[in-house]
Amino acid sequence: MSDAKGKTIGTHSGTFHCDEALACYMLKLLPEYKNAKIVRSRDKAVLATCDIVVDVGAEFDPKSHRYDHHQREFAEFFDDEHKTTKLSSAGLIYKYFGRSIVKQLIQSTEEDVELIYQHVYDGFVEGIDAVDNGVSQYPKDCKPNYNLNTGLSARVSRLNPAWNQKNVDIDAQFAKAMAMTGEEFEDAVMRKFNIWLPARAIVESSIKDRKNVHASGEVIALKTSTVWKSHLYDLEEELRIPQLKYVLYSDDAGNWRIQCVPERAGSFISRKPLPEAWRGVRDEALSKLSGIDGCIFVHASGFIGGNKTYEGALRMANDALSPNGAEPALKKLKADGN
Numbered sequence: 001m002s003d004a005k006g007k008t009i010g011t012h013s014g015t016f017h018c019d020e021a022l023a024c025y026m027l028k029l030l031p032e033y034k035n036a037k038i039v040r041s042r043d044k045a046v047l048a049t050c051d052i053v054v055d056v057g058a059e060f061d062p063k064s065h066r067y068d069h070h071q072r073e074f075a076e077f078f079d080d081e082h083k084t085t086k087l088s089s090a091g092l093i094y095k096y097f098g099r100s101i102v103k104q105l106i107q108s109t110e111e112d113v114e115l116i117y118q119h120v121y122d123g124f125v126e127g128i129d130a131v132d133n134g135v136s137q138y139p140k141d142c143k144p145n146y147n148l149n150t151g152l153s154a155r156v157s158r159l160n161p162a163w164n165q166k167n168v169d170i171d172a173q174f175a176k177a178m179a180m181t182g183e184e185f186e187d188a189v190m191r192k193f194n195i196w197l198p199a200r201a202i203v204e205s206s207i208k209d210r211k212n213v214h215a216s217g218e219v220i221a222l223k224t225s226t227v228w229k230s231h232l233y234d235l236e237e238e239l240r241i242p243q244l245k246y247v248l249y250s251d252d253a254g255n256w257r258i259q260c261v262p263e264r265a266g267s268f269i270s271r272k273p274l275p276e277a278w279r280g281v282r283d284e285a286l287s288k289l290s291g292i293d294g295c296i297f298v299h300a301s302g303f304i305g306g307n308k309t310y311e312g313a314l315r316m317a318n319d320a321l322s323p324n325g326a327e328p329a330l331k332k333l334k335a336d337g338n
Contacts, residue, residue: 007036010050010057011089014042015160016174018153018181019088019132020055022125023067025182026093027052029101038178040171055089067092069133078121078129088132094125105186106193115200116192119230124188128153152184196227203231207239217242219317221310222249233265245272246317248310255296256313258320259304273302274320292316 009027011020027033039050047053052065059066060074067089069076076087078095087095094101102120103113130137131153138144156177161168206220213221222228228247236243247259260270273279278290278298286295292315296306307313 007033008039008050008052009033009036010039010041010047010053012042012056013040014170016040016156016170016177017055017132018128018156018177019090021156021174021177022128022181022185023054023089023093025178026090026097026101026185027054028178029104029182030097031104038174040174054093060092062096067096078126082121082126085126085130085135086133088129090132091121091125091129094121098125102189105189108193112193112197115197116189119192119196120185120188123192124185127151152181156181196230199226199228200231200235202226203228204235204239207232207235207241207244210241210244213248214314214317214321216321218245218321219314220244220247221314222247225249225251229262229265232261243271245321248313248317250310251306256307256310257304258307258313258316260302262303268301268303270303272320274298274305274316276302278302278305290316290319292319 009024011024024038028036033052036051039046041047042056044057047057052067053059054067055069057066057068058071059068060071060076068074069086069088069092074086076092076095077083077085078087078091085091098121099113099117102117106112106116129135131151159173159177159180161170161173202222202224203220203226206222210217210220213219226249228249232244232247235241244261247261248256249259250256258274260273263269263271278286279302280298280300281289282297283295286298287293292307292312294308294312295316296308298305305313305316307316
């Protein structure tokens, strides 16, 4: 472990932003910068004495540890999958030091480090890059229905002195911004490691066992109820399997759920919704309508349903997949005049 005594991290003085606060915090997670002093200045002579400079200096050169992104010609992205979001100083430090930073936090295998490194950029760092660079989250012609000002970048911004506040120690406020961004960054990494990563093994095992659940291979049953959506899309691509339609899992009460797989992450449109005739019907009425014992409900939008037993949930999946599986319910609806 190298001695960080005497090292300095340079960034700009004045109003601060989320990206350089997080960049400085991440660097101090590394042994070589653990005890480094933060120097906030715009004086080129002062910055020239710093071991590493972020978000100031009009220079991007990893070899000399200069990580500014404000130059007209700057065009650095995280990778080829993220071509809509240029890097801010946070993204630059994460791109060039992120694997080592993650490894410091989780002390795990190279495979685990790489998975978490990639997904923490997707779920945490990219948003900071996008806000700092003014990348819209919506199409140009889309007006949001409400304003949301509780994001990390907005909260860091509020730590800056207001126009009518006097005698505020801005360096102390910047230290608060570092602590705030750092706490959320570490939480994002550790949640990926402690919660998200173990779930991946459960989902992967369930996917590999899918043919033992249903001959179609389009239904999986989770051995333990866990987060599954982000893993499912990744594993479908990695394992090169046909798109899954339904996921079965037990709930806290010991009943079973059948949930439709959305078309893509974040979508409210299911690949194959549960039959229309079942939607909004509950309990014994649903069991009678579907011909499946133990039914509890099917949501009005058809994205999820419930049954008292695994066998009942699997039967719901089987009938929902079959072109003729929901025919009894449809015939009954027609006979009742609906």
